[in-house]
Amino acid sequence: MNYLSLPWPWALVFVLSYSSRMVAAVEQSSDQETEPHRRAAARDLTLATEYLRRYYGLQTEPSWRRKRSDSSLGNRLRDMQRFFGLNATGSLDSETLGVMKAPRCGVPDVLDYTDKSGSRWTKRIISYNIGRYTSDIPPATVDRLIDSALNVWGRVSPLTFVRSLSREADIMVDFAAREHGDSYPFDGPLGTLAHAFGPGEGTGGDAHFDDDELWTAGSHGFNLYLVAAHEFGHSLGLGHSTNPESLMYPTYKRQNQHNLLSREDVVKINILYGTRGILPYYYSKTSLSPYYNIWNLVPRYPLLMQDKCNPNLSFDAVTSVGDANMFFKDSYLWIKYDQQCETKEGPVRNFIPKIDSNIDAAYSVPQRSLVYLFKASKFWTMKGSQVRKKPKSIYKFGISKEVERLDAAVHVNDTGHTLLFVKDMYWSYNENRRAMVDSKPRYISEDFPGINASISAAVYKDGFIHFFVGPVVFKYNYVQKQVVSVGKANSWLGC
Ligand code: ZN
Ligand code: CA
Ligand code: ZN
Numbered sequence: 001m002n003y004l005s006l007p008w009p010w011a012l013v014f015v016l017s018y019s020s021r022m023v024a025a026v027e028q029s030s031d032q033e034t035e036p037h038r039r040a041a042a043r044d045l046t047l048a049t050e051y052l053r054r055y056y057g058l059q060t061e062p063s064w065r066r067k068r069s070d071s072s073l074g075n076r077l078r079d080m081q082r083f084f085g086l087n088a089t090g091s092l093d094s095e096t097l098g099v100m101k102a103p104r105c106g107v108p109d110v111l112d113y114t115d116k117s118g119s120r121w122t123k124r125i126i127s128y129n130i131g132r133y134t135s136d137i138p139p140a141t142v143d144r145l146i147d148s149a150l151n152v153w154g155r156v157s158p159l160t161f162v163r164s165l166s167r168e169a170d171i172m173v174d175f176a177a178r179e180h181g182d183s184y185p186f187d188g189p190l191g192t193l194a195h196a197f198g199p200g201e202g203t204g205g206d207a208h209f210d211d212d213e214l215w216t217a218g219s220h221g222f223n224l225y226l227v228a229a230h231e232f233g234h235s236l237g238l239g240h241s242t243n244p245e246s247l248m249y250p251t252y253k254r255q256n257q258h259n260l261l262s263r264e265d266v267v268k269i270n271i272l273y274g275t276r277g278i279l280p281y282y283y284s285k286t287s288l289s290p291y292y293n294i295w296n297l298v299p300r301y302p303l304l305m306q307d308k309c310n311p312n313l314s315f316d317a318v319t320s321v322g323d324a325n326m327f328f329k330d331s332y333l334w335i336k337y338d339q340q341c342e343t344k345e346g347p348v349r350n351f352i353p354k355i356d357s358n359i360d361a362a363y364s365v366p367q368r369s370l371v372y373l374f375k376a377s378k379f380w381t382m383k384g385s386q387v388r389k390k391p392k393s394i395y396k397f398g399i400s401k402e403v404e405r406l407d408a409a410v411h412v413n414d415t416g417h418t419l420l421f422v423k424d425m426y427w428s429y430n431e432n433r434r435a436m437v438d439s440k441p442r443y444i445s446e447d448f449p450g451i452n453a454s455i456s457a458a459v460y461k462d463g464f465i466h467f468f469v470g471p472v473v474f475k476y477n478y479v480q481k482q483v484v485s486v487g488k489a490n491s492w493l494g495c
Pocket of ligand 3: 180182184195208
């Protein structure tokens, strides 16, 4: 059966044929005598073959048909080594075998189902229930740990998890050993600890825990809260991460239970479901909020209309504040709301009285309801349409004194980092720590493959960075590090 052609939840198909007994046997194989040594090597090869079949899509012929040098084995082995940050030698060294023996999740590492449709729930209230319990932990404790593990994701997304007393709940949790009715049998103690199915009907979303493991609420055995939080990542549509900091790293690790999610995990769940649904008060257009002012100021100067649909139009700076998008060009400003056709426009000073000339770059930090406007080596902060006092020096950010002006700036809400672009390089500033991530700038083209130019303006919206380069705009997925689409800059103004 070719599992790669099936929807991913059905990919958990292969029986892991090594057991803890076999792992122990392999570890004893340092004996250099020829016959035991050869047997140990054969066992390592069996272990590796099963591992790569199970987690890396290795297609193997039955042993009687297998060629002696199976090149696909080497390639899959290199895939595995790359995934875990090992030297991609394609040979079965002890470090590689060590990773293969580590207890881990049963979901394969290679299926990139972020590309596949149907990998997210289309509702925000998700039901769950616990079917078969383990005898390792009291049921009330299992209930509490499962609830906490779901809320690891609930806290950073608009999703709400509701216990349902039906077997038809979206996420069914079951403890089971060996064969358990889904044709992905467990393997006894160690090896695979649990597996889960991506969003969907039937078994979709369900999470199964190998009841041959010792489950605990503490630090001996396997901590159910940690493993469940990982599995529920799959239940919501996430795949494995190569980042050891990520909760979605495939092997089991003990970690700080108060802060399970890495930035990457939060970004990925937000890309699927958006951020937590309650918007801060200042996003509301109907309340008397600071940003309301921007929208409603009556122009005090006659409008010098600019041709916004000129095909060569480029922007100096773009930023978005709630659902208002601000486009700066020379001393002119357009403001366009997401769901409206009409554009407000005019000299910048009509909207922001203290700014009377062009600006170089702009970004906004929603949590602070502040907009930052850059001009040469100075920057202003603005709340609503009120610019705060005197401008400050851009060197406060930690930028080198050789820099005379920024090209563009963008705040990535999901990481808390602000990227400051200068020619072919950029600095990354941690807004929470108020410090540069690195003291040195990095090359744009290295960290954003596909973007090989200086940036005119940049804005972060709906999980994407939009890079404006002259009259063109690149929509960029910075988790997958690729350009998603290219369009005309002024298409944002309805042209
Ligand atoms: Zn997993
Ligand atoms: Ca197991
Ligand atoms: Zn199962």
